[in-house]
Every structure is written in C-alpha cells, then in structure tokens.
Amino acid sequence: MDRDSETAELANYFSKFSAALTRLDEELARWKNYESDYEALKTTLLDLPKETSHSVMVPFGNLAFMPGKLVHTNEVLVMLGDNWFVDRSAVQAAEIVDRRMELVQENITKIKAQEEAIRTKSGVAPGLLGRQEYNEEGLPIVEITEPYFSDDEEGAEKKETPAGLLPFSQKTPEEQAADRAILDRLAELEREDEERERRREAGEIVTSDEETSESEEEDYDDGESEDEHRPKALDSDEEYEEEVWEHSGNESEEDEREEDLSPRKTVRFADQVAKAMKPSQASSSSSTIKTKSPSDIFDQMRSKQQAARNTGSGPMVNMSNLESTFSNLMGTPAAAPRKKPLIVEVDETPALAPEAPALKSSLKPTPKKQSLFKQSKIQEVVEKPLIKEVVQPAAAAQEEIQQPPKKLSKFAMARAAAAAGGSTAPAVQAAASSAPIIAPSAKPAKLGVSDLVFEREVPSVAPTMPGFSHVVERNVTPAVVKETAPPTSSITGFKDVVENTFTKPAPAKDVIENTFTKPSGIPEVGSSSEGRKKSLFRQQQQQPQQQSARRMLPESAFPDSSYGLDEGDEYDVTPVPSISARPPNVVVASSADKGKAPIKPAMKTIPVVASSKLRDTALLKGSVVEREEIESVDEDELEDDMLMRQVVSEYQERRQAMIAQHGAFNREDIERIWEQQVVIPPGMMIPETPIEIVHDMDEDDYEEEDDEEEEEEEAVQETVVDDRNQPPKKLSLFRAARLTGSLSKQE
Amino acid sequence: MQSDAAVQQKLARYETFVNDTLRRDLKDALDARDVLYDQISEYLKLAKDIEVIKDNGLTEMKTQVDLGSNFYVQAKIPDTKHIFVNVGFGFHAELTLDEALAFITKKEAHLQKRAEKYTEKASQIRAHIKLVLEAMAEIMKLDTTPPPRNLNL
Numbered sequence: 082m083d084r085d086s087e088t089a090e091l092a093n094y095f096s097k098f099s100a101a102l103t104r105l106d107e108e109l110a111r112w113k114n115y116e117s118d119y120e121a122l123k124t125t126l127l128d129l130p131k132e133t134s135h136s137v138m139v140p141f142g143n144l145a146f147m148p149g150k151l152v153h154t155n156e157v158l159v160m161l162g163d164n165w166f167v168d169r170s171a172v173q174a175a176e177i178v179d180r181r182m183e184l185v186q187e188n189i190t191k192i193k194a195q196e197e198a199i200r201t202k203s204g205v206a207p208g209l210l211g212r213q214e215y216n217e218e219g220l221p222i223v224e225i226t227e228p229y230f231s232d233d234e235e236g237a238e239k240k241e242t243p244a245g246l247l248p249f250s251q252k253t254p255e256e257q258a259a260d261r262a263i264l265d266r267l268a269e270l271e272r273e274d275e276e277r278e279r280r281r282e283a284g285e286i287v288t289s290d291e292e293t294s295e296s297e298e299e300d301y302d303d304g305e306s307e308d309e310h311r312p313k314a315l316d317s318d319e320e321y322e323e324e325v326w327e328h329s330g331n332e333s334e335e336d337e338r339e340e341d342l343s344p345r346k347t348v349r350f351a352d353q354v355a356k357a358m359k360p361s362q363a364s365s366s367s368s369t370i371k372t373k374s375p376s377d378i379f380d381q382m383r384s385k386q387q388a389a390r391n392t393g394s395g396p397m398v399n400m401s402n403l404e405s406t407f408s409n410l411m412g413t414p415a416a417a418p419r420k421k422p423l424i425v426e427v428d429e430t431p432a433l434a435p436e437a438p439a440l441k442s443s444l445k446p447t448p449k450k451q452s453l454f455k456q457s458k459i460q461e462v463v464e465k466p467l468i469k470e471v472v473q474p475a476a477a478a479q480e481e482i483q484q485p486p487k488k489l490s491k492f493a494m495a496r497a498a499a500a501a502g503g504s505t506a507p508a509v510q511a512a513a514s515s516a517p518i519i520a521p522s523a524k525p526a527k528l529g530v531s532d533l534v535f536e537r538e539v540p541s542v543a544p545t546m547p548g549f550s551h552v553v554e555r556n557v558t559p560a561v562v563k564e565t566a567p568p569t570s571s572i573t574g575f576k577d578v579v580e581n582t583f584t585k586p587a588p589a590k591d592v593i594e595n596t597f598t599k600p601s602g603i604p605e606v607g608s609s610s611e612g613r614k615k616s617l618f619r620q621q622q623q624q625p626q627q628q629s630a631r632r633m634l635p636e637s638a639f640p641d642s643s644y645g646l647d648e649g650d651e652y653d654v655t656p657v658p659s660i661s662a663r664p665p666n667v668v669v670a671s672s673a674d675k676g677k678a679p680i681k682p683a684m685k686t687i688p689v690v691a692s693s694k695l696r697d698t699a700l701l702k703g704s705v706v707e708r709e710e711i712e713s714v715d716e717d718e719l720e721d722d723m724l725m726r727q728v729v730s731e732y733q734e735r736r737q738a739m740i741a742q743h744g745a746f747n748r749e750d751i752e753r754i755w756e757q758q759v760v761i762p763p764g765m766m767i768p769e770t771p772i773e774i775v776h777d778m779d780e781d782d783y784e785e786e787d788d789e790e791e792e793e794e795e796a797v798q799e800t801v802v803d804d805r806n807q808p809p810k811k812l813s814l815f816r817a818a819r820l821t822g823s824l825s826k827q828e
Numbered sequence: 829m830q831s832d833a834a835v836q837q838k839l840a841r842y843e844t845f846v847n848d849t850l851r852r853d854l855k856d857a858l859d860a861r862d863v864l865y866d867q868i869s870e871y872l873k874l875a876k877d878i879e880v881i882k883d884n885g886l887t888e889m890k891t892q893v894d895l896g897s898n899f900y901v902q903a904k905i906p907d908t909k910h911i912f913v914n915v916g917f918g919f920h921a922e923l924t925l926d927e928a929l930a931f932i933t934k935k936e937a938h939l940q941k942r943a944e945k946y947t948e949k950a951s952q953i954r955a956h957i958k959l960v961l962e963a964m965a966e967i968m969k970l971d972t973t974p975p976p977r978n979l980n981l
Contacts (some may be wrong), residue, residue: 129895129901143870145914145920148922149903154901156901160898562966
C-alpha cells in the first residue's frame with residue numbers, strides 16, 4: 082500500500098512537472114519565434130533604405146500578390162500596440178527592433194531558468210522525465226557496477242608472497258630456482274601451520290616439543306609424531322591440562338632458546354619483536370644460521386601478516402618493534418660480522434614492501450660479501466618504489482628518476498614543497514665526508530632515511546613503478562659485477578661516484594635516459610668509473626670542504642643527515658657496504674657525466690648554504706634552512722599575486738556563503754527562494770524585475786531595463802562590496818524581512 | 829451470464845474506443861473542415877478586394893506592406909491589370925482581375941464541397957459515438973449499474 086501511494090505520488094509529481102515543462106516549452110517556442118521574426122525584420126529594415134525603391138511582389142491577402150515597388154523606403158510605420166502607430170525612419174525602426182529583441186532575450190533566459198529549475202527539482206527522482214542525465218562533461222550518467230569477487234580479498238594476503246618476488250628477475254637462474262624451492266617450502270609450512278591451527282581449535286593438542294623437533298628436523302610434512310601424541314592428549318582432561326602446562330613451560334624455555342623457530346609463536350612475534358630479536362638471545366641462539374633458516378623468515382612473514390590483519394596500521398606496529406630492535410642491536414658489541422644487521426635491515430623492508438628480500442637474504446646461510454651487496458641492492462630496489470610513491474606528488478618528474486635525492490626530498494617535502502630533490506643529496510655527502518670510513522657512514526645515512534620514510538609511510542604497499550624498476554634491472558647486472566670485482570677501494574670509489582652524482586642531479590637524469598636508450602654502453606661506463614675511482618676518493622679525502630664548495634648544487638641543511646650520522650657511529654659494525662645499495666644507474670650516470678661542464682642545479686631547489694657548520698646536528702635538527710644565495714624575487718609581482726589571491730579567495734568565500742545560504746547563486750534563483758520562504762512585512766519594498774510586455778513597451782522603459790540588466794550583471798560578478806550593487810542590499814533586506822517575519826511568528 | 833468483471837472489462841474497452849478513437853477522428857475531421865473554411869474565407873476576401881479595385885477603376889494603387897511584426901512600409905503597384913493568385917499546390921497563376929474572380933468562385937465551390945464531405949464524416953463519427961455509448965448504457969442498465977456517463981455529446 083505504501084508503495085502504491087508512493088507510486089501515485091510520484092505519478093502526480095511527474096504529471097505536474099511534465100505539464101509545467103510543456104507549458105514552458107510552448108512559451109519558449111513562442112519567444113524563439115518572436116526572436117527569429119525580429120532578426121529577419123531587422124535585416125530587412127537595415128537593407129531597405131539602401132535604395133529608394135525595391136521592386137517586390139506586393140502581397141494581396143494571403144493568397145494573391147501583385148507585382149509592385151516599395152517606395153519611401155526610409156519611412157516605416159511601426160505599430161506600438163493597441164493600434165497606435167508611429168512613423169519612424171528605417172534606422173529608428175531597427176533600434177526599436179533591437180530593444181524588443183533584448184526583451185525577447187530576457188524572456189527566453191527567464192523561461193530557460195524556470196525550465197532548469199523544474200528539471201533540477203525533478204532531479205530528486207532522476208530519469209523521471211525520461212531524460213538522460215548528463216554530467217558536467219556531457220557524458221551520460223551511468224551507474225558504475227563492478228563485479229565483486231570475494232576470492233580477491235582472500236587471495237590478497239596469499240598473493241603477498243608472490244608480490245614479494247619483485248626483484249626475483251634480477252637473480253641468476255640458479256638463485257631463482259633456489260628461491261622457488263624455498264617459497265614452495267614456505268607455502269608448505271604455511272599449510273602445515275594452518276592445519277595445526279585447525280587442530281588446535283578442534284581441541285587437539287600439539288606439543289611444542291613436537292613442533293620444535295619438527296622445526297629443528299625440518300620435518301614438517303609427516304603427522305606421525307602428532308599421531309603419537311594425540312591419543313595421549315585425548316585420554317583425559319587432566320592429562321590434557323597437565324600437558325598444556327608442561328608445554329607452556331617448555332615454550333617459555335624455548336622462547337629463550339629458539340625464539341623464531343616454532344611456528345606456534347608466530348602470533349606473538351609481532352608483539353614481541355624486540356624481545357625476540359634481542360641481541361643477547363640472538364648471539365646465544367644455537368646458531369646464526371638457524372635464525373636465518375626458512376622457518377625464521379616464515380615466522381616473520383606470518384607475524385607481519387598477522388599484524389596487518391589485526392591492526393589497520395600493521396606496518397606501523399612493526400616499525401616500532403623494529404626500532405626497538407634497532408636500539409637493541411646498536412647496544413650489541415660488534416663482535417663478529419654476523420648477518421644480523423642485515424637481517425634487521427631486511428626486516429625493515431618487508432614491513433611495508435614485499436617480503437622477497439627477506440627471503441633472499443635468509444636463503445643463503447653464509448652469504449658472501451658479494452651476495453650481501455647484492456641483497457642490499459635488491460632491498461634498495463624494493464625500497465625505491467616505496468619512497469618514490471611517497472615523494473612523487475611533490476617532486477618534479479625529473480627528480481623522480483634520481484632515487485637518493487628523492488628519498489631525502491621526501492623529508493624536505495614535509496617542510497617545504499619547494500625544496501628540491503637535489504638539495505637532499507648533501508645529507509649523504511655530509512655523512513660521508515665527515516666520517517673517515519666512507520662505506521659504513523653512508524649506510525647509516527641511508528638507514529636513517531629509510532627509517533624516516535617508513536615512519537611516515539602509509540601502510541599501503543606501494544605499487545612497483547614499472548619504468549623505474551626496468552631501469553634498475555637493466556643497469557644492475559653490469560654495475561654489480563664491476564663493483565664486486567675490486568674489493569674495498571672500488572666501494573669507496575663507488576661511493577665517491579655516487580656522491581658526485583648526487584651533487585649533479587640534472588645530468589644524472591640525462592644519463593639515465595641515455596642508458597635507457599642504449600644499455601649496451603653500460604659496461605664501458607662502469608669500467609671508466611672504476612678507473613677514476615681512486616683519484617676521486619683521494620680528492621675527497623684530502624679536501625672535503627673544497628669539494629663541497631666546488632659542487633654546483635649548494636648543500637642543504639638537511640636534518641636527516643644528522644640522524645644518519647648519529648646512527649652511523651653505531652652502525653660502523655655493519656660489514657655491508659651499503660653504499661653499493663645505491664642504484665647502479667646513478668653510478669653510471671655520474672661516471673658518464675664527470676667530464677661535463679658544471680651543471681645547473683635543479684630549477685626548484687632552494688639554494689642553501691654549504692658550510693661545515695651546518696653539519697652540526699643541533700642546527701640541522703632545527704629544520705632551519707639558511708639561505709646564502711637568495712634568488713631575487715620581484716616584490717611587486719609577489720604583492721600583486723598575493724592581492725589577486727586575496728581578492729579571489731574573498732570572492733569565492735562570499736560566493737560559497739551565498740550558495741550555502743540560499744542554495745543558489747543566480748539572482749533569479751535566489752529571488753525565487755525568497756519568494757517561497759520570506760514573509761514580507763507590509764511596507765517593505767522589494768525591487769523586482771518588471772514583467773515585460775513585448776509590444777507595449779516605451780523606449781524609455783527599454784532603457785531602464787538596460788540599466789537594470791547591467792546591475793544584474795554586476796551583482797552576479799560581485800567581487801567587491803559596493804553600495805550601488807542591488808543584490809547585496811536586497812540580500813540584507815530580505816534577511817531582515819525574514820528575521821522580522823520569524824519574530825512576528827514567535828510573538 | 830458473463831461475470832461482472834468481464835462485463836466491466838468490455839465496457840472499459842468500449843469507452844476507451846470511444847474516447848481514443850472516435851472522438852479523435854471527429855476532432856480531426858472538424859479541424860480539416862475548419863482549414864477549408866479558412867481558405868474559403870480567404871478567397872472570398874480576395875474576391876472582395878478585386879471587386880473594390882474593379883469598382884474604383886484603379887489602374888495603379890498605393891498600399892502598405894507588412895514587413896513583419898506590424899512594421900509597415902509603403903508600396904506602389906503600378907499596374908493592377910494582373911494579379912497572381914494561388915491556385916493550389918503552391919502554384920500561382922497570373923490572372924486578370926475578371927479571371928481571378930471567376931477562378932475564385934470556382935475554387936470556393938470546390939472547397940465548399942470538400943468541407944461538406946468533412947462535415948458528413950464528422951456527423952458519421954458522431955453517430956458512431958452515440959451508438960456505442962447507448963450500447964454501453966444498455967449493458968449497464970441490464971447489469972443494474974449506474975447510468976452511463978458521457979451520453980450527451
């Protein structure tokens with residue numbers, strides 16, 4: 082019934098609207114007809130006096146005519162209405178026609194506005210009038226329907242693992258095969274674990290002993306041991322409880338022994354990362370290799386997944402844990418060059434990004450230097466997309482390609498969008514030049530940066546940038562080979578090169594583009610960089626200050642560098658030449674570019690002082706950017722700009738306010754709303770647009786109309802408060818009217 | 829006996845037939861006749877004008893031409909011997925005044941005939957309407973339903 086009444090109401094609504102619309106359409110057609118008539122008449126009138134006489138067929142009623150001539154072509158008898166005629170010249174008559182045309186136009190716009198209003202009202206029930214709705218682009222409005230597959234969501238989590246394989250393609254086939262094997266194993270483990278979870282939920286007991294043994298033996302796929310235990314567990318409730326107690330005790334013991342081994346503890350892992358990663362435990366753990374066993378990684382992955390599942394901001398949680406882990410690690414004596422730091426670093430990466438790097442690093446129980454290098458590189462690659470994503474909105478396209486500057490520019494962006502990617506590079510430089518050992522010092526800087534990024538990073542995992550990764554892929558292999566061949570010196574040289582690159586972002590980009598086009602040239606470039614390495618390194622060592630001064634790009638007071646430095650001292654332990662983690666493409670760029678003349682700094686960079694003072698952490702942390710070379714600014718221009726902005730904003734504000742208040746902006750719309758809403762007290766004069774009659778209009782009336790129209794236009798634009806402007810005055814009047822009306826009502 | 833609902837349905841159908849078909853046809857016929865009458869009156873007016881010219885023996889005359897929207901300009905017809913008359917189908921024939929008068933009488937008679945045809949058609953339709961309505965009324969009387977609506981035209 083309700084529905085019926087609604088339908089009836091709707092039908093009623095519809096009929097009313099359609100009736101109004103047809104009426105308006107007729108009206109509109111009539112006025113349009115007048116318009117065309119007057120247009121034709123005007124052309125005739127203007128053509129008429131060009132000759133003294135025109136031979137025409139003089140109409141004789143509707144059905145007949147006679148050949149004749151128009152004479153006295155400059156005399157036109159115009160009917161003003163009500164059978165009053167006036168003799169006018171052709172031009173004067175044309176003027177009359179003009180004024181009538183204005184009237185006609187006005188009426189047409191009015192009718193159109195009315196029609197529009199009706200259509201808007203009918204928009205409450207779209208399609209009511211059988212008209213296709215269109216959006217502002219003129220395209221038909223359609224409902225977007227997308228098929229929903231619930232499988233997608235379920236599969237999303239599992240897909241994380243394949244997604245983590247991003248740098249997979251950079252590996253050699255053997256490595257890839259190994260990875261695949263590991264992944265398969267992991268998947269198996271996961272299945273196993275899930276199964277166990279199910280059993281546990283079903284009230285069955287799986288001892289942690291068993292689990293441990295399983296994990297130690299890496300014997301995951303057989304259920305024999307479980308079968309042994311199960312009957313025992315099911316014997317009686319007491320026994321069951323006892324067992325639980327026992328196992329819990331065992332667990333706590335094992336917690337200390339092999340934290341990450343038991344899959345059962347994975348749930349806890351997210352909460353207890355710091356504890357789990359405690360250096361003492363790590364060192365006391367049976368072997369470092371154990372920690373890096375697949376199960377370990379698996380645990381990490383699981384914990385991450387869990388964290389992500391449990392909390393919306395999973396990465397953030399992980400981050401804090403990881404940070405605490407970091408602090409713990411820093412406290413550790415750098416006894417042996419274990420792979421622990423690396424792992425930590427690895428952990429950090431997958432917190433946000435694909436987990437593949439973690440897997441990779443842990444795949445090799447005893448990684449060599451080279452492999453470490455590679456790993457870190459890969460990590461870098463993984464990190465890159467993330468950072469890129471963050472920076473992208475602010476950074477220019479050119480800057481996007483340069484990874485390290487961008488990384489830092491992310492920070493700069495937070496403070497001033499104007500700060501360029503190039504300005505951030507010096508952070509690394511500062512770290513490098515101040516610390517005698519180049520390799521380690523650079524790493525902390527990087528770490529600091531990445532930390533920063535992660536802290537600010539939104540949980541969402543950044544999609545990989547195909548183009549970018551492509552570049553990396555191409556360049557990586559040759560560069561890596563080159564770097565790894567010469568042991569330490571190459572690394573330092575490399576570092577140097579990197580630094581140089583950082584100082585010249587603009588050319589770097591060019592070269593990267595070049596490498597894009599001809600990847601074959603990369604090996605050569607790499608070799609050339611090798612040749613230069615030593616000299617450059619020496620140069621840098623001897624005169625770091627000069628070097629900084631020599632750089633075309635002024636150094637920025639980048640707070641992050643201090644951060645990197647702080648950590649750098651503690652991180653000297655790390656054997657990983659993290660500089661190598663710099664994207665190889667950058668190296669290539671720099672080496673190719675070295676010969677080139679001074680390069681212009683990036684356009685948007687804010688010139689900053691390159692003084693040693695700035696490396697003071699206190700200064701840097703204050704996020705104060707000192708300027709040495711200040712670009713001259715046209716103050717007048719600036720002022721004008723500000724003024725303009727102010728005016729515009731004021732206008733917009735007022736306009737918004739008006740719209741908000743009345744739900745419309747057009748004067749007519751507002752008037753209509755007033756008419757509907759306002760109770761007008763007697764004696765209140767409301768200026769209203771006169772209702773025009775086409776034919777009986779005096780010329781003076783027309784002129785008045787003109788004035789009013791002008792005023793209307795002003796009102797619509799209405800940028801500055803002006804007393805002459807009608808609408809504001811009217812506005813206030815009406816508001817007053819409404820106020821009084823409401824007051825009287827209250828009384 | 830048919831069920832009440834069926835009868836009602838039939839009645840409704842008849843009524844719609846009357847309203848949607850017969851009455852519309854009637855209106856069309858009357859409109860067409862009105863057009864013809866308009867034409868006849870136009871021709872009669874023209875005949876009257878020609879009579880005036882002839883009676884006054886005007887060889888040339890001045891008149892005012894409406895340019896549209898009641899803007900008049902003076903016009904001069906130097907020779908009134910010939911007149912172009914619309915003979916139908918968009919053709920205009922150049923006729924002398926006498927010929928024009930003769931043509932107009934013929935044309936008028938022809939139009940009258942056509943108009944009468946339309947009149948006949950209209951009265952037929954009216955008769956049909958009346959018939960249907962009375963039939964409906966009879967059915968309704970039999971069914972002791974309320975008296976028919978729209979009986980009188």
